[in-house]
Amino acid sequence: MIIDCHGHYTTAPGALQAYRDTQLAAFKGGAGGAPPPDPRISDDEIRDSLEQAQLKLQRERGTDLTIFSPRASAMGHHLGDESVSSRWSRICNDLIYRVCKLFPRNFVGVCQLPQSPGVPPAHSAAELERCVRELGFIGCNLNPDPSGGHWNSPPLTDRHWYPLYQKMVELDVPAMVHVSASCNPNFHATGAHYLNADTTAFMQFLTSDLFKDFPTLRFVIPHGGGAVPFHWGRFRGLAQDLKRPPLEELLLNNVYFDTCVYHLPGIELLCKVVPLDNILFGSEMVGAVRGIDPRSGHHYDDTKRYIDALPLAAADRERLFSLNARRVYPRLTVRLAAVGA
Amino acid sequence: MIIDCHGHYTTAPGALQAYRDTQLAAFKGGAGGAPPPDPRISDDEIRDSLEQAQLKLQRERGTDLTIFSPRASAMGHHLGDESVSSRWSRICNDLIYRVCKLFPRNFVGVCQLPQSPGVPPAHSAAELERCVRELGFIGCNLNPDPSGGHWNSPPLTDRHWYPLYQKMVELDVPAMVHVSASCNPNFHATGAHYLNADTTAFMQFLTSDLFKDFPTLRFVIPHGGGAVPFHWGRFRGLAQDLKRPPLEELLLNNVYFDTCVYHLPGIELLCKVVPLDNILFGSEMVGAVRGIDPRSGHHYDDTKRYIDALPLAAADRERLFSLNARRVYPRLTVRLAAVGA
Numbered sequence: 001m002i003i004d005c006h007g008h009y010t011t012a013p014g015a016l017q018a019y020r021d022t023q024l025a026a027f028k029g030g031a032g033g034a035p036p037p038d039p040r041i042s043d044d045e046i047r048d049s050l051e052q053a054q055l056k057l058q059r060e061r062g063t064d065l066t067i068f069s070p071r072a073s074a075m076g077h078h079l080g081d082e083s084v085s086s087r088w089s090r091i092c093n094d095l096i097y098r099v100c101k102l103f104p105r106n107f108v109g110v111c112q113l114p115q116s117p118g119v120p121p122a123h124s125a126a127e128l129e130r131c132v133r134e135l136g137f138i139g140c141n142l143n144p145d146p147s148g149g150h151w152n153s154p155p156l157t158d159r160h161w162y163p164l165y166q167k168m169v170e171l172d173v174p175a176m177v178h179v180s181a182s183c184n185p186n187f188h189a190t191g192a193h194y195l196n197a198d199t200t201a202f203m204q205f206l207t208s209d210l211f212k213d214f215p216t217l218r219f220v221i222p223h224g225g226g227a228v229p230f231h232w233g234r235f236r237g238l239a240q241d242l243k244r245p246p247l248e249e250l251l252l253n254n255v256y257f258d259t260c261v262y263h264l265p266g267i268e269l270l271c272k273v274v275p276l277d278n279i280l281f282g283s284e285m286v287g288a289v290r291g292i293d294p295r296s297g298h299h300y301d302d303t304k305r306y307i308d309a310l311p312l313a314a315a316d317r318e319r320l321f322s323l324n325a326r327r328v329y330p331r332l333t334v335r336l337a338a339v340g341a
Numbered sequence: 342m343i344i345d346c347h348g349h350y351t352t353a354p355g356a357l358q359a360y361r362d363t364q365l366a367a368f369k370g371g372a373g374g375a376p377p378p379d380p381r382i383s384d385d386e387i388r389d390s391l392e393q394a395q396l397k398l399q400r401e402r403g404t405d406l407t408i409f410s411p412r413a414s415a416m417g418h419h420l421g422d423e424s425v426s427s428r429w430s431r432i433c434n435d436l437i438y439r440v441c442k443l444f445p446r447n448f449v450g451v452c453q454l455p456q457s458p459g460v461p462p463a464h465s466a467a468e469l470e471r472c473v474r475e476l477g478f479i480g481c482n483l484n485p486d487p488s489g490g491h492w493n494s495p496p497l498t499d500r501h502w503y504p505l506y507q508k509m510v511e512l513d514v515p516a517m518v519h520v521s522a523s524c525n526p527n528f529h530a531t532g533a534h535y536l537n538a539d540t541t542a543f544m545q546f547l548t549s550d551l552f553k554d555f556p557t558l559r560f561v562i563p564h565g566g567g568a569v570p571f572h573w574g575r576f577r578g579l580a581q582d583l584k585r586p587p588l589e590e591l592l593l594n595n596v597y598f599d600t601c602v603y604h605l606p607g608i609e610l611l612c613k614v615v616p617l618d619n620i621l622f623g624s625e626m627v628g629a630v631r632g633i634d635p636r637s638g639h640h641y642d643d644t645k646r647y648i649d650a651l652p653l654a655a656a657d658r659e660r661l662f663s664l665n666a667r668r669v670y671p672r673l674t675v676r677l678a679a680v681g682a
Contacts, residue, residue, distance in 0.1 A: 144527075151490070151527045158526075185499075186485075186492045191544035191579050195568045196537035203532035223572070227536045230571035231564070233604025237630030237641035238532050263574025269610045289578030300578035 001341075002304070003325040003332070004058075006176070006222055006258045006282030007066035007107075009096060011053040013046065015039040016095065020074070020088060027080045035084075038091055046098055053286050055106060061304050063283070065341070067329065068096055069110040069141050073189055075180035078148030082116040082123065089114040089127055097135040104339035108332060109137040110176065113164075115146040117153070122163035132171045136338075138331040140168070142175035142219075144201055149184025149193055156201055157208035165214050174218035174256075174328050177201040190288035198226025202255065206239055206247070211254045218254055218328055220280060224261035224270050232273040248275065256328055258282030259303045259320070262289055267306035271320075280328060281307065281321045342682075343645070344666040344673070345399075347517065347563055347599045347623030348407035348448075350437060352394040354387065356380040357436065361415065364429060368421045376425075379432055387439055394627050399447060402645050404624070406682070408670065409437055410451040410482050414530055416521035419489030423457040423464065430455040430468055438476040445680040449673060450478040451517065454505075456487040458494070463504035473512045477679075479672040481509070483516035483560075485542055490525025490534055497542055498549035506555050515559035515597075515669050518542040531629035539567025543596065547580055547588070552595045559595055559669055561621060565602035565611050573614040589616065597669055599623030600644045600661070603630055608647035612661075621669060622648065622662045 019039035026033030054066060070092035077085055089112045096109045111131035113124040124140075131137040142164070145151050154160040156177070168175060179197040180189075187193035198221045211217060221228070228235060236247055244250055256278050261267050271279060282303065289300040298305055307320060326333050360380035367374030395407060411433035418426055430453045437450045452472035454465040465481075472478040483505070486492050495501040497518070509516060520538040521530075528534035539562045552558060562569070569576060577588055585591055598615055601623050602608050612620060623644065630641040639646055648661060667674050 149492070151492070151525055153527075155527050184492055186494075186496050186541055186545070188544040188548060188579075191547065191576065192537075192541045195540050195572065196533075199536050199540075199568065200527055200533045203529040204527070206532065207529060223575075227540065227568035227571060230568060230607050230610060231536060231602060233602070233607060233634065233641050234564075234630055235532065237603055237632050237634065238529075240632045241630060261572060261574070262578055263614070265610050265613050266571050266574060269571060269606050272606050273604070289575055289582060291578050291581045293574065293578065300574050 001065060002063040002321045003281065004063050004066045004283050004285070005220065005280040005325050006260055006284050007054060007068045008071045008284070008287055009068060009099065010071045010286050011049045012071065012095060013041045013049050015041050016091070017074070019091065023084060023088060024079055027084050035087060041095065043098070043102060046102060050099065050103065055103070057285055058106060061302055063304060065105065066107050067110050067138065067325070067332070068099060068107040070096055070112040072141060072178050073181045075112050075141070075143060076148070077115040077143050077146035077180055078117060078183055080116070082114070082119045085116040086114040086127070093127070093131050093135065093137070100136065105341045108335050109135060110139040110141060111137050113140055113142060115143050117147045120163070121161045125164055125167040128164070128167055128173070129171065132173055132331070136335055138329045138335060139173045140175050141178040143179055144177055144197055145179050148180060149182035149187045155204045157204045157210045162213070165217050169214055169216055172216070172330055174220055176220040176222055178222055194223055194288070195226040198223050199228055202226065202228045202235070205251055205255055206235060206244065207242065211251070215253070218256065220256045220258060220328065222258045222260055222282065222284070224259060224266065225257040225274070229257065229270045229273050252278050256280055256324070259307060260284040260301070261303065262300040264306045264309055267303065268310065271310055271312070276316050276319055277324060279320055280324045342406060343404040343662045344622065345404050345407040345624050345626070346561060346621040346666050347601055347625050348395060348409045349412045349625070349628055350409060350440065351412045351627050352390045353412065353436060354382045354390050356382050357432070360432065361429060364425060365420055368425050376428060382436065384439070384443060387443060391440065391444065396444070396447060398626055402643055404645060406446065407448055408451055408479065408666070408673070409440060409448040411437060411453040413482060413519050414522045416453050416482070416484060417489070418456040418484050418487035418521055419458060419524055421457070423455070423460045426457040427455040427468070434468070434472050434476065434478070441477065446682045449676050450476060451480040451482060452478050454481055454483060456484050458488045461504070462502045466505055466508040469505070469508055469514070470512065473514055473672070477676055479670045479676060480514045481516050482519040484520050485518055485538055486520050489521060490523035490528045496545045498545045498551045503554070506558050510555055510557055513557070513671055515561055517561040517563055519563055535564055535629070536567040539564050540569055543567065543569045543576070546592055546596055547576060547585065548583065552592070559597065561597045561599060561669065563599045563601055563623065563625070565600060565607060566598040566615070570598065570611045570614050593619050597621055597665070600648060601625040601642070602644065603641040605647045605650055608644065609651065612651055617657050617660055618665060620661055621665045
């Protein structure tokens with residue numbers, strides 16, 4: 001089974017975005033602006049939104065299951081307030097739940113958290129618990145910068161985040177570190193903010209003892225880890241200069257990278273420098289880059305092709321495509337057994 | 342001749358930092374705190390500070406000339422105010438000038454700019470001109486985030502920066518895009534802020550028409566371009582999705598990367614995906630990572646060894662080590678001729 005650990009519902013029916021627009025307009029209208037009713041989306045609309053996109057691409061590319069979450073760039077934690085973020089997250093997560101119920105062999109859910117700038121991460125624990133215990137989700141996306149590009153929350157290694165980590169550990173679910181849109185004109189969302197957040201989170205982990213406090217806490221750093229594998233020697237050397245343990249010992253029981261790197265040389269480097277046990281197949285489809293690479297004739301984000309091109313043993317391939325995901329997301333196996341997959 | 346395009350005076354005599362400490366203390370004391378007198382540093386102290394560091398490493402590694410600038414992490418544009426930054430920059434640049442005068446075959450100068458948050462970049466043009474015309478410098482380091490990690494200046498592609506670019510074009514000198522220390526606890530300076538700034542700047546250039554306005558403006562993006570080469574496919578795809586020209590046409594007459602990537606697989610990737618004409622040899626020594634890699638037995642930042650290990654033709658090697666730097670920094674050749682090197 002080939003498990004794609006990184007897919008977002010970027011093709012959700014238009015009623016979802018219409019709801020969001022109305023919700024934010026009502027918020028801007030102040031206390032007088034009542035929030036709109038929940039969006040009405042039929043099962044057929046959900047099926048249509050996936051059929052010519054994620055499901056078609058799964059078939060064409062030969063992948064089986066996508067760990068699926070709400071559109072990351074639309075989480076928009078910097079918009080509205082805690083109540084707005086809470087309702088928006090619940091609606092987005094409920095929609096993912098419906099996707100997973102309609103296509104239980106194709107999708108398994110990961111939730112958006114109702115983060116909001118200045119609001120304690122503890123307030124996100126209830127939605128995480130609801131999604132895991134009631135909706136069968138297997139993880140969450142955690143935004144290290146709910147301000148959307150101003151980076152004024154404490155680092156992920158600060159005790160500020162600990163109550164949420166306690167809940168993650170209790171539920172035995174990992175988080176993908178994933179920012180949302182950028183409202184800072186310096187940072188293009190998918191071309192800079194996403195990658196910067198990945199690099200930033202890794203270096204925060206490197207300089208902290210977070211995983212002494214939470215030995216079973218697990219993070220997936222998407223987009224191949226941002227700049228980290230390309231600068232693996234720099235990070236090894238920084239750890240050494242800072243008198244930290246080697247990266248393997250310090251981080252690699254807790255930190256994983258996906259394969260959302262859109263060319264073969266990048267995937268080659270990733271799989272050369274990062275231990276294969278720490279790499280999870282992912283494509284981010286349908287996501288950041290939608291075009292076809294004229295050099296290859298295939299979609300940039302068809303990352304399975306790059307991995308297929310590597311001279312890997314069958315057992316290593318199985319780790320990348322399946323076993324590592326099952327290990328990092330232990331609820332995945334339970335979930336698949338429940339649907340007979 | 343092997344030219345290292347990226348070296349900072351990280352080993353300057355202690356009197357320099359003592360001056361800075363006193364300067365900042367006086368600033369914090371308010372208008373009553375008079376700035377201290379300029380630091381007194383003898384030629385012998387300068388010689389000593391280089392002999393067992395940069396000069397020794399040049400000899401050991403077989404490099405000839407370092408394009409040398411004040412310590413980047415100490416630029417501290419976020420500290421003090423315009424007047425503090427202006428005096429500090431002048432002192433740091435004058436010290437580089439003395440280094441270059443003492444060792445004209447080993448060092449050529451690049452200046453720090455007296456940037457300060459909220460101050461128009463135009464105010465840095467005079468110091469740039471002084472350094473180039475009076476001190477014989479061949480370029481500058483430009484900080485895209487003088488706030489030190491809050492990223493509240495306009496992007497590098499905003500007209501805000503244009504008066505400085507006009508001066509760069511007039512003088513025919515490039516800028517290395519280089520942030521300084523981070524006062525944002527989210528960003529470790531050398532492990533996150535530096536790399537994020539590199540990625541951020543590249544994506545700003547990708548989404549703008551800056552080089553239509555300034556066809557001869559040139560930037561070196563250090564640290565191998567941050568995350569960019571590792572994600573070259575992503576950036577090619579983003580340019581395509583955004584209906585921009587191919588990267589080669591859009592950026593590669595104006596944007597260059599150095600080789601400050603501290604392991605062989607990273608250098609291999611860089612030289613595989615980025616055209617060799619756009620890569621300048623650099624080491625950042627003595628800089629971000631000072632240790633010896635136990636796997637190789639050599640310094641992480643001895644980047645010449647990685648390039649030596651590549652199967653490059655002699656002509657390509659010469660481009661990387663020398664010709665590209667002479668092309669990007671045209672005043673370098675003039676400078677070298679002046680000292681008979």
